[in-house]
Amino acid sequence: MPIATLSLHSLGYCCQKSPPFSFKSSFLSKPTKTQFSFAFKTTEKRPFSHIVSMSMEAGIGVMGTKLGMMSFFETDGTVVPVTVVGFREGNIVTQVKTSATDGYDAVQVGYRRVRDKKLTKPELGHLGKAGVIPMRHLQEFRLQSVGEFETGQKLAVEEIFKEGDLVDVSGTTIGKGFQGGIKRHNFKRGQMSHGSKSHRALGSIGAGTTPGRVYKGKKMPGRMGGSKRKIRKLKIVKIDNELRVVMIKGALPGKPGNLLRITPAKIVGKNIPKS
Secondary structure, eight states: OOGGGOOHHHHHHHGGGOTTOOHIIIIISOOOTTTTHHHHHHHOOOOOOOOOOSOOOSSOOEEEEEEEEEEEEOTTSOEEEEEEEEOOSEEEEEEEEOHHHHSSOEEEEEEEEOOGGGSOHHHHHHHHHHTOOOEEEEEEEEOSOOTTOOTTOBOOHHHHOOTTOEEEEEEEOOOOEEEOHHHHHOOOOOOOSTTOSOSSOOOOOSOTTTTOSOOTTOOOSEEESOSEEEEEEEEEEEEETTTTEEEEESOOSSOTTOEEEEEEOOOBTTTBOOO
16 A cells, blocks of 8 residues: 555554554544643643742841941850941831732831931832831831731830840841952962962863853852842840840851841741741
């Protein structure tokens, strides 16, 4: 029989000798849910939901200013390196967001009072609607419930945290400008003898034939620092209400005068659900 005159019936008959494969059952029959279960999952229309990129906080936090580092002597004589964080005027609730109005629950907090001319008219209108003083920094804390917060409420550090608590501190690291591979990525240098032609150079960055390019993410010289970093589970050593400062064990990102965000430490299973 010529190939041009082959029919679907004859093809199906010829393929009956191989039970694992059936032309009729594989391509001519209608797909069932068990055969193409993946097709139903990909084509299923899902309801639209408001997606928020922020992460859930373990509790309301505050903003502060890094003042510097010092040594703290505990009662038993142990010396602990601490970072002193001060608090200027602010940490006032400027807006309460709910799932009904904004799609998620969050509390917006303002910090550090400034003059009116330092802000734009939309910013002044937003703060004036809340009935609070002009503030430079506004940040949100996404929480599981916001029923206990209201606009204009002041957040006191001694009421939120206590000595011995673990906190997560985030801020902007010190910018160091354009640096080489030794300082930026802790590379080793070459020989410093006179015969060496490579002292602090990066060296080879890849083969020319294969792959014939440089991989993305290759550790090379570039801008160092000036990025946001978070240090988790730091202990609050001392809270001084008279000086309005908090001493946190260890080093915090940024230089003195930088803005810091202090929140309760996230501990899965304790203050953050596992799912």
